[in-house]
Amino acid sequence: xxxxxxxxxxxxxxxxxxxxxxxxxxxxxxxxxxxxxxxxxxxxxxxxxxxxxxxxxxxxxxxxxxxxxxxxxxxxxxxxxxxxxxxxxxxxxxxxxxxxxxxxxxxxxxxxxxxxxxxxxxxxxxxxxxxxxxxxxxxxxxxxxxxxxxxxxxxxxxxxxxxxxxxxxxxxxxxxxxxxxxxxxxxxxxxxxxxxxxxxxxxxxxxxxxxxxxxxxxxxxxxxxxxxxxxxxxxxxxxxxxxxxxxxxxxxxxxxxxxxxxxxxxxxxxxxxxxxxxxxxxxxxxxxxxxxxxxxxxxxxxxxxxxxxxxxxxxxxx
Amino acid sequence: xxxxxxxxxxxxxxxxxxxxxxxxxxxxxxxxxxxxxxxxxxxxxxxxxxxxxxxxxxxxxxxxxxxxxxxxxxxxxxxxxxxxxxxxxxxxxxxxxxxxxxxxxxxxxxxxxxxxxxxxxxxxxxxxxxxxxxxxxxxxxxxxxxxxxxxxxxxxxxxxxxxxxxxxxxxxxxxxxxxxxxxxxxxxxxxxxxxxxxxxxxxxxxxxxxxxxxxxxxxxxxxxxxxxxxxxxxxxxxxxxxxxxxxxxxxxxxxxxxxxxxxxxxxxxxxx
Numbered sequence: 198x199x200x201x202x203x204x205x206x207x208x209x210x211x212x213x214x215x216x217x218x219x220x221x222x223x224x225x226x227x228x229x230x231x232x233x234x235x236x237x238x239x240x241x242x243x244x245x246x247x248x249x250x251x252x253x254x255x256x257x258x259x260x261x262x263x264x265x266x267x268x269x270x271x272x273x274x275x276x277x278x279x280x281x282x283x284x285x286x287x288x289x290x291x292x293x294x295x296x297x298x299x300x301x302x303x304x305x306x307x308x309x310x311x312x313x314x315x316x317x318x319x320x321x322x323x324x325x326x327x328x329x330x331x332x333x334x335x336x337x338x339x340x341x342x343x344x345x346x347x348x349x350x351x352x353x354x355x356x357x358x359x360x361x362x363x364x365x366x367x368x369x370x371x372x373x374x375x376x377x378x379x380x381x382x383x384x385x386x387x388x389x390x391x392x393x394x395x396x397x398x399x400x401x402x403x404x405x406x407x408x409x410x411x412x413x414x415x416x417x418x419x420x421x422x423x424x425x426x427x428x429x430x431x432x433x434x435x436x437x438x439x440x441x442x443x444x445x446x447x448x449x450x451x452x453x454x455x456x457x458x459x460x461x462x463x464x465x466x467x468x469x470x471x472x473x474x475x476x477x478x479x480x481x482x483x484x485x486x487x488x489x490x491x492x493x494x495x496x497x498x499x500x501x502x503x504x505x506x507x508x509x510x511x512x513x514x515x
Numbered sequence: 516x517x518x519x520x521x522x523x524x525x526x527x528x529x530x531x532x533x534x535x536x537x538x539x540x541x542x543x544x545x546x547x548x549x550x551x552x553x554x555x556x557x558x559x560x561x562x563x564x565x566x567x568x569x570x571x572x573x574x575x576x577x578x579x580x581x582x583x584x585x586x587x588x589x590x591x592x593x594x595x596x597x598x599x600x601x602x603x604x605x606x607x608x609x610x611x612x613x614x615x616x617x618x619x620x621x622x623x624x625x626x627x628x629x630x631x632x633x634x635x636x637x638x639x640x641x642x643x644x645x646x647x648x649x650x651x652x653x654x655x656x657x658x659x660x661x662x663x664x665x666x667x668x669x670x671x672x673x674x675x676x677x678x679x680x681x682x683x684x685x686x687x688x689x690x691x692x693x694x695x696x697x698x699x700x701x702x703x704x705x706x707x708x709x710x711x712x713x714x715x716x717x718x719x720x721x722x723x724x725x726x727x728x729x730x731x732x733x734x735x736x737x738x739x740x741x742x743x744x745x746x747x748x749x750x751x752x753x754x755x756x757x758x759x760x761x762x763x764x765x766x767x768x769x770x771x772x773x774x775x776x777x778x779x780x781x782x783x784x785x786x787x
Contacts, residue, residue, distance in 0.1 A: 211634040218631060219643070226647040342779065346772035348723055350730050350746060351764040358757055448636040453727055457750075467639075468731055471646035483643055490636040 200502060208495035215487035217274070223480050224273050237474050238286045273480075282484075283477040285470075292481040295466065300485065303462035306385070306455070307447055309378055313386025314393060314443075321390070322397025326432075327424075329402045337394065344391030349450040353384040353457045381458040385450050389443055396439040400432035407431070434505050441497035448486055526780035533776025540770050544593050547586025554583040554740050575749060575759055584740035585766060591741050592767075595656050596721045600714050602660035607667025608710060612698055614668065615675025622672075629665040638662070638724050642733065650733045659724055666713060671706050678702050712781045719774030726767045742767045 235257035239248045242256075276283060282292035325334040344352075357380065360366050404410055405428065413423040452464035459465070463482055470478035522530055548554075573581050614625040632640070644658035678684060678701060687697050728734050729743025737744065742763040749759035 211630060214627075214631040215634050218635075218640075222643060223647060226644065342775045343768075343772055346719065346723075346775055347768045348726055348730070348743075348764075348771075350727070350743075351768060354746070354750070354753065354760055354764065358753065362754055362757075444636065446636075449638055452639070452642065453730065456731060468642070468646070471642065472732065474647075479643070479647070483639070486639055487635060491634060494634075 201499065204495065204498045204502070208491055208498070211494075212488055212491045215491060216484055219483040219487060220274050220480055221270075223476055223483065224270055242287060282481040285475050285478050287470075287473055287475045287478075292477050295478060296463070296481050296485055299461055299463045299466040299482075302460060303451055303455070303464065305378065306381055306460060306462055307451065309382035310385035310389060310447060311440075311443075313382055314389035317386065317390035318394040318397055322394040323401055325394065325398035326401025326405070327420075329398070334398070337398075341391040341395050344387060347388075349384060349388055349453045350457050352387055353380065353454055356380050356384055377458075377460075381454050381460050384454050384458075385447060388450055389446060392446065393436070393439060393443060397432070397436055400435045401428065403435075404428045404432045430504070434501055437500055437504070438497060441494050444490060444493040448490060522780055522784055526783075529776050530780055533773040536769060536773040537777065540589060540766075540773070541593065543586055544589035548583070548590055551583035551586060552580050554579060554587040554738075573756075573758065575745075579738075581759065581762060584745060585742075585762060588740040588742045588745055588763065589766060589770075591735060591739065592722055592725055592770075595652060595725055596718055598656045599659040599663055599721045599725075600718055602656070603663035603717065604667050604710060604714055606660070607664040608671045608706065610664070611668040611671025612675055612702065612706075615672040616679060616694070616698065616702075618676075625668070626672075629668055632662060632665045635662070638727060641724065641728065642731070645728060646731075646733045650736065652735055655725060655728055655734055659721055659728075663717065663721065666717065667710060670709050670713060674706050674709065675702050678705050709785060712778060712785055715774060715778035716782065719771040719778065722767065722771050722774070 235253050236248070239253045239256050243252065282296070284291055285295060288295075321337065325337050328334060360380065401424075405424075410423060410427060413427055414420065418426075448464070451462060452468055454460070455462040455465040456468055463486060467479060467482040467486065470476075470482065575581055575584070610625050610628075614622045638659075641655075641658040641662045644661065645654040648654040648658075684697060684701050687701060692700075725734070726741070726743030726746075729741040730747045732744070732747065734744050735741050737748075745763040746760050746767075749756075749763075753760055
């Protein structure tokens, strides 16, 4: 039990830290470096032509930007911790509603990308792991390095060129049908598969070298039987840990891929609101992405404890 | 070549190839801008020109020389990446040495800082900082330095803690050597190769991040060229002249790939 409590405590700390950093950072940076926030909101809402001084003053009072910075900051933090995310400065929609709408799209995209990556990476990695050091394994290593080196937006553009423009199979961008999902999900999935196939391969090599595995082989069990019965479960621990790290990679790629394919997810939302200086939305989206990351890491740690009895109580083993 | 001795026979060709490409990219970016026309001069009467003696690699939608923008963009990306990596390494090694050597409260504080920085996924933190500041060289370099240091800090701390408990270091302390002398002569030399390898891989990652930020529109102020921004600018013309997008895309990918070619065998060799 002690181990689980420790994990939850660590991740709770991360969650709170992420919240504080997002809230403070956006506030401090905006107030230190930007010009008149009220003026910018006015321009964002009404356009440059219609903006005049009276309008700016009206917005300043409406959004309580005339109060001292310290008061604004405490209100800011207080709201962030009570999950009162406020309203968008530009569209005046509730931030929570915006987040929910965009979050669903990101969730669909991420799950699809994860599935695609596993479908590619598992067979690829397992095959490389069974024949390590062979020519297929060596070439796979180079191919996955090459895939890692290609930025997500380039993979996406190459897919658009091949599948949408040359072959005209799939739509270029948008989010109306499931056909629109294929290209962005494949873009993210291929990038992930490049990483995770190597992790799967290493995990399989390690497991096949372990004493219990050798023993099972020596007592006459067939390779396939040992691999399925003992190998996969034991190899899954590093792989699952890695999926947690992958989520970081995924959330990273999500901003770029959603922008490229005009997919209305959380990544596109955060970029658009950063460019429009819509601070409540930036805060909300930053908080959500940060918390998603922390939550995934926490669940990965917990799943590993379930799979690996050794980690439940490290003291007992010694 | 002393360095080559550490690399296993089977990956020497790979490292040499990577190093050769990197040298060529660096040379092109350093010499190229002096040989090509100004990368920002527009010529609206010759947009989307085919390669010719005037436009070595053709021209873009504003009639600017693609060759000139490519080499200048490379110079910008490489220089900014260098700044980021140097900054991250300095901060990381300095804090890591402190943390590992003194332990206690200092260690706990620095490690919490590392935790917080690392609890953000990927470039999100950099995007928040650089984007909210409004882009520009200082914003991008600063943001990527702030997000880049924890890796170096953690490895430095781990090595320092490990070396600190060895008998010859204890002997040094007993002999009355100053803390700074021991850090420099005993510990720093252990850290150096690890950091060098980590920085090689970090270089590649930083180029990727800089070009991602450039692609998202948070980078150097236009018209200053940058690989990621060039891709975003030419994206609307993907259908008629895909080449305008593919050239900078190839430049980013090849450069990052070469860093991996060099870095990965070195990292494997160090682990053994």
